Amino acid sequence: MGSIGRYIFRTTLGAFTLVLASLTAIIWVSYALRDIDLMTSQGQTMLTFLAITSLLIPQLVLVIAPVAFVLAVAHVLNKLASDSEIIVMNAAGMSPWLAFRALFASALIVSFLVLFVGSYFSPECLRIVRRWVTEVRTDVMTNIVQPGRFLTLEGALTFHIRERQPNGVLVGIFVNDRRNPAEEVTLLAEQGQIVETQTGSFMVLQNGSAQRRRPNERDPAIVNFDSYAFDLSNFTHVARAFTYSARERYTWELASPPPNDPIYQREPGQFRAELHDRIVSPLYPLAFAIIAYAYLGAPRTTRQNRAMAICSAIVAVAALRLAGFVSIVVGARVPIMLGLQYVAVAAVFIFGFFAIDRGLRIEPPAWFVNFVSMVTDRLSRRFATS
Numbered sequence: 001m002g003s004i005g006r007y008i009f010r011t012t013l014g015a016f017t018l019v020l021a022s023l024t025a026i027i028w029v030s031y032a033l034r035d036i037d038l039m040t041s042q043g044q045t046m047l048t049f050l051a052i053t054s055l056l057i058p059q060l061v062l063v064i065a066p067v068a069f070v071l072a073v074a075h076v077l078n079k080l081a082s083d084s085e086i087i088v089m090n091a092a093g094m095s096p097w098l099a100f101r102a103l104f105a106s107a108l109i110v111s112f113l114v115l116f117v118g119s120y121f122s123p124e125c126l127r128i129v130r131r132w133v134t135e136v137r138t139d140v141m142t143n144i145v146q147p148g149r150f151l152t153l154e155g156a157l158t159f160h161i162r163e164r165q166p167n168g169v170l171v172g173i174f175v176n177d178r179r180n181p182a183e184e185v186t187l188l189a190e191q192g193q194i195v196e197t198q199t200g201s202f203m204v205l206q207n208g209s210a211q212r213r214r215p216n217e218r219d220p221a222i223v224n225f226d227s228y229a230f231d232l233s234n235f236t237h238v239a240r241a242f243t244y245s246a247r248e249r250y251t252w253e254l255a256s257p258p259p260n261d262p263i264y265q266r267e268p269g270q271f272r273a274e275l276h277d278r279i280v281s282p283l284y285p286l287a288f289a290i291i292a293y294a295y296l297g298a299p300r301t302t303r304q305n306r307a308m309a310i311c312s313a314i315v316a317v318a319a320l321r322l323a324g325f326v327s328i329v330v331g332a333r334v335p336i337m338l339g340l341q342y343v344a345v346a347a348v349f350i351f352g353f354f355a356i357d358r359g360l361r362i363e364p365p366a367w368f369v370n371f372v373s374m375v376t377d378r379l380s381r382r383f384a385t386s
Contacts, residue, residue, distance in 0.1 A: 006102070016106070080099075081299075099297065103293055106289075147163050148161075159173075168194070172190070175203075267332075269333055272338070273329075284321070286349075288320075290356070291352060327339075
């Protein structure tokens with residue numbers, strides 16, 4: 001790779017990094033706002049909130065990286081054309097493959113990034129998110145200290161507190177325990193506090209009463225107490241068996257799932273579609289680079305409009321990605337449709353390489369140009385009238 005190739009390679013990767021970081025940050029903020037209840041209703045800290053929501057970034061990168069790369073390639077090619085560098089390279093007799101090799105090399109790096117993130121990193125982060133969020137939302141030690149909420153565990157144990165003071169003291173405590181069919185226990189206390197010991201976790205209640213009611217007795221037995229320890233050990237740090245969806249499985253697990261896996265038995269088509277999506281995803285950056293260069297890599301003078309070529313490249317990229325989405329969604333139920341994405345990508349490689357090798361300047365059809373011109377003219381007249 002010569003100096004020109006290295007220049008194109010560095011510029012493309014730099015633009016890709018900037019676009020990827022910008023788009024990921026914008027979309028991540030919108031995703032993070034959906035989980036703001038981790039702080040507002042679950043009593044978690046800002047650090048926990050940021051840690052959990054940040055684990056969603058690899059999944060966003062899988063979708064955003066190919067789009068960010070094609071935007072970077074379009075920017076670089078448009079910059080080369082605006083500075084007349086493409087025209088100079090063409091006039092000097094340089095092969096169109098020279099610039100394309102640099103773009104294709106950067107596309108390979110993006111493809112390896114997508115392959116690694118999709119095969120291992122994104123599923124691992126999604127698994128951590130599932131375990132973390134489940135523990136946060138089911139940990140009684142976290143939820144029980146939310147004032148004004150009735151928390152029911154196991155369908156027979158209800159907690160409620162009126163207020164939580166800054167020093168951790170709980171005020172106005174109500175506990176109703178119906179786990180024992182032979183006896184229902186209701187605890188009322190003026191205040192209490194959750195205490196962690198070596199033997200377990202306890203809610204130590206102070207200045208209250210315990211009402212015990214049995215089915216064959218009309219009146220409950222009421223006992224006043226100064227201090228009462230209610231055992232919470234069975235509801236804290238409970239080991240849970242997690243079942244992961246197809247998106248949360250590693251690629252090798254999708255390729256050979258256990259036959260007795262309940263998720264696989266229920267959704268075999270989803271496993272198959274997810275596997276093919278991960279196989280094709282690393283090919284999209286390569287295909288997008290081919291599309292962008294086929295439309296924008298041919299030399300054009302400064303008087304020739306490149307806007308239509310950019311629009312055509314965007315339409316072609318969108319059509320290819322749409323074909324992939326349709327193939328995955330429909331292919332989960334109709335396996336033969338999974339081949340659509342392979343056919344679309346193969347067509348891009350074949351016709352794109354042919355156009356680049358021949359140095360063809362792909363122009364949109366006349367009807368498309370006339371339609372866009374008509375729309376822009378009408379919009380211009382309307383804004384001019386306004």
